[in-house]
Amino acid sequence: xxxxxxxxxxxxxxxxxxxxxxxxxxxxxxxxxxxxxxxxxxxxxxxxxxxxxxxxxxxxxxxxxxxxxxxxxxxxxxxxxxxxxxxxxxxxxxxxxxxxxxxxxxxxxxxxxxxxxxxxxxxxxxxxxxxxxxxxxxxxxxxxxxxxxxxxxxxxxxxxxxxxxxxxxxxxxxxxxxxxxxxxxxxxxxxxxxxxxxxxxxxxxxxxxxxxxxxxxxxxxxxxxxxxxxxxxxxxxxxxxxxxxxxxxxxxxxxxxxxxxxxxxxxxxxxxxxxxxxxxxxxxxxxxxxxxxxxxxxxxxxxxxxxxxxxxxxxxxxxxxxxxxxxxxxxxxxxxxxxxxxxxxxxxxxxxxxxxxxxxxxxxxxxxxxxxxxxxxxxxxxxxxxxxxxxxxxxxxxxxxxxxxxxxxxxxxxxxxxxxxxxxxxxxxxxxxxxxxxxxxxxxxxxxxxxxxxxxxxxxxxxxxxxxxxxxxxxxxxxxxxxxxxxxxxxxxxxxxxxxxxxxxxxxxxxxxxxxxxxxx
Numbered sequence: 001x002x003x004x005x006x007x008x009x010x011x012x013x014x015x016x017x018x019x020x021x022x023x024x025x026x027x028x029x030x031x032x033x034x035x036x037x038x039x040x041x042x043x044x045x046x047x048x049x050x051x052x053x054x055x056x057x058x059x060x061x062x063x064x065x066x067x068x069x070x071x072x073x074x075x076x077x078x079x080x081x082x083x084x085x086x087x088x089x090x091x092x093x094x095x096x097x098x099x100x101x102x103x104x105x106x107x108x109x110x111x112x113x114x115x116x117x118x119x120x121x122x123x124x125x126x127x128x129x130x131x132x133x134x135x136x137x138x139x140x141x142x143x144x145x146x147x148x149x150x151x152x153x154x155x156x157x158x159x160x161x162x163x164x165x166x167x168x169x170x171x172x173x174x175x176x177x178x179x180x181x182x183x184x185x186x187x188x189x190x191x192x193x194x195x196x197x198x199x200x201x202x203x204x205x206x207x208x209x210x211x212x213x214x215x216x217x218x219x220x221x222x223x224x225x226x227x228x229x230x231x232x233x234x235x236x237x238x239x240x241x242x243x244x245x246x247x248x249x250x251x252x253x254x255x256x257x258x259x260x261x262x263x264x265x266x267x268x269x270x271x272x273x274x275x276x277x278x279x280x281x282x283x284x285x286x287x288x289x290x291x292x293x294x295x296x297x298x299x300x301x302x303x304x305x306x307x308x309x310x311x312x313x314x315x316x317x318x319x320x321x322x323x324x325x326x327x328x329x330x331x332x333x334x335x336x337x338x339x340x341x342x343x344x345x346x347x348x349x350x351x352x353x354x355x356x357x358x359x360x361x362x363x364x365x366x367x368x369x370x371x372x373x374x375x376x377x378x379x380x381x382x383x384x385x386x387x388x389x390x391x392x393x394x395x396x397x398x399x400x401x402x403x404x405x406x407x408x409x410x411x412x413x414x415x416x417x418x419x420x421x422x423x424x425x426x427x428x429x430x431x432x433x434x435x436x437x438x439x440x441x442x443x444x445x446x447x448x449x450x451x452x453x454x455x456x457x458x459x460x461x462x463x464x465x466x467x468x469x470x471x472x473x474x475x476x477x478x479x480x481x482x483x484x485x486x487x488x489x490x491x492x493x494x495x496x497x498x499x500x501x502x503x504x505x506x507x508x509x510x511x512x513x514x515x516x517x518x519x520x521x
Contacts, residue, residue, distance in 0.1 A: 035371040036300050040320055040337040041085035047074060048325040048333040049150070049278075051102035052255065052310040053110055055133075058082040060312040061090075062322065063112055063131075066098040068332035069278055073098040073117045077131060080322060080337075082314035091136045097125055099149035103161045105185040108133065111141065113163050113183070116149040124149055124168045128183070142188045145181050150276075152205035154213050156235055160184055162193070162213055164233075165201045175222040176201035180233065180240075193238035200227055202276040204256040204266065208291065209438050211236055216266070217251030219276030226250040226275045248287055248296050252276045253307040253325075260317045261343045261373040262429060262441030263288040265299075267321045268306035282307045282327055288342075288372050292434040297372045303338055317343040344369035349424075349446055359415030359453045364424060364446055366399070367406035376402035377432035380443050382411055383425040392417060398432055419452040 043062070050065030060080040066073050075096030079088045097115025104110055110131040116123055128141035148166025155161050163181040178199030182191045196215075203218025213233040219226040228250040232242045253276060254269025267286045274280035282305040287298045302321065309324025322337040349356075350363040377400050384393040393414050399407030409426060426443035 035340050035342065037303055037338045037340045039303075040322075040339045041080075041087060042337055043078065043080070043087060043323055043335040044089075045074075045076070046331045046333040046335040047076075047323045048308040049098040050074070050308075050310060050323065051097075051100040051112055051115070051153075052312070053102045053104050054082075054312045055104060055108075058312075058314050060310065060320070060322070061102070061110055061131075062310050063102055063110070064093060064097045064100055064115060065323070066333075068330070070118070072096070072119060073115070080310075080312070080320075082312050082318075082320055083316075085337075091131070091138060093129055093131075094138050094140065095120075095125065095127055095129065097127075097129075097149075100125075101151045101153035101163060101166075103153040103155035105155060105161065106159050107185060109185070111153070111161055111183065111185060113153050113161075114144055114148050114151060114166060122147065124170060141183075141185070142190060144183075145190050145192065146177055146179055148177055148179075150202050151181075152203065152215070154205050154207050156207055156213070157210040158235065159186060160235075162233065162235070164205055164213070164215060165196060165199065165203075165218070167201050172222075175199055176218075176220060180238070182238075193233070193235075194240055197231065197240050198227075202252040202270075203227070204251070204254055204269075206256050206258060206264065208232070212438070214291075216256060217247065217275075219252045219273070221276060224273050226252050226271075226273045244294055247289075248298070249283075249285075250275055253280075253282075254309070255311045257311045257313050257319060258441070259288070259313060259319060259342045259373075260345070260442065261368070261370055261375075262292075263297075263342070263373050264291055265289075265311075265319050265342070267311055267319065268302055268309060268324065270307050278308070278325055279327060280307075282325065290374060292431050292439060295374070297374065299340070299372060304334065304336070306334070314339075317341055317345065340371075342371045343373070345444065347444065347446060349448060355451055356413065356448055357451050357453045358413050358417045358419075360413060362411045362413055362448070364409045364411060364426065365406050366401075366409065366426070366444070368401055369404070370401070375431055376400065378407055378429055379432045380409070380426045380429045380440075382409065383423075383427065384411070384413075384417070385423045385425060387421060392422075397426070413450060415453060417450055417452060419450060421447065421449050424448055 046067050047065040051063040054060045060082055062078040064074050073096040075093040077090040079090055097117050100112050100115030102112045112129040114125050124147040126144040126147035130139045130141050148168045151166030152164045153161055161183045165176050165178050167176050176199040178196035180193035182193055200218035200220050204216040206214055208214045214230050216230040217227050228247045229243045231240055233240050249271045252270050254266055257265050259265050265288045270280045271283045272281045284302040284305040287296050289296050304326055306324030310322040312320045318339040318341050320339045326334045346367040348365040356362050379398045382395050382397050383391045385391050397409045399409050401407040424446040428440040429443045430440045
């Protein structure tokens, strides 16, 4: 029992010292270097007005496009691996187009909508061209309700693809359609939603969350105006609503991308009221938007001005911009690419030396090294998932990350978890002062191994029982040894008595012999 108490006290001491180590982790972060654009691998051909989609494996598909004003549309399908910067050519499109829009469906196939082809009788296409990455083959879907070019397509979690506005100069010479065409890939059918409150095209569109599409900027040539705001489409009610704080500039001809830091990045494009026009004012300026507070941060200038280019983001937190119209004399587009690092996440888990026991507090230290995100405090949900992908524990956590400091996220590990491997998932990141639950950005996952404190205690109890049994055996041996010693002592005493008696007998015999000899003499 004494040994068991000692073991439990030792275990408690380990947990206490481990918690103390967690509490004493240094919160000083390394200085964040100033980011800048750097060259990335080029495409094998110059292009602009290509449709672009990115999959979950960081593969960017660059579809169609053209090389210059009035030139033939490409039928190229090019895969740009953002992780390795390797470029490969895939099966060519059935019909080459420029200015098409594209989105990835729930089935993993790529849907390409409309576009323009100067060599065809119908310049503005209503075709839905479908690419299957698993077979490198194309097929066709049901035709669009309204043929157009320079629309925007957004795939949503409800399985539908929303194709927004566009222009068709054969029906409306200068005015964008402003239509919301909704495609159902499963049924291969079309429907419509509410049109834009003010028709515009060549803006940027993204899924802000699972219910809201944000459309940014865009132009209306009919009134010679480019917008500097964003409007929202609420898919549950199929209607447009709301606008937001004015952007730093009137914006068109560029695509946005949501960065790993939760910021929305707008790279290059056109600015001013003629921003939509291919040869309009092109810019090398870029900025990012904090969607939680409607604030903006300018970024370093691109190495060259670009419009109607492709953008993507890799797993290493780099934003890529590829191709685009550059208004050179010949060609008018570029094959070059460049990238900029917007975050450099480094993760550590504490305690390290002693391992992580259930029932104690662990620390996930996330050094984000944000380049542009202005976050001070971040809140997230922490899930612990087992090998079966079952979430066995969930809680909220908050960390201060302002001034370049690393975020210290504390996790209270449940004491009842069995020993094994687990995933710590920090998800639903958002600034702490954002009180709504409609916006968040992806966090990260950490793999850890927990040791159940009960199993450790049980092992110690078993070891202590074994030690106790050995001690009992030792005590028994000691008692047996004492008994043996006592018997030996008794035997020795008896032996000495016998020896003395023998000596006395010998002496008596000797005396008797001497007396007998004297008598005879």
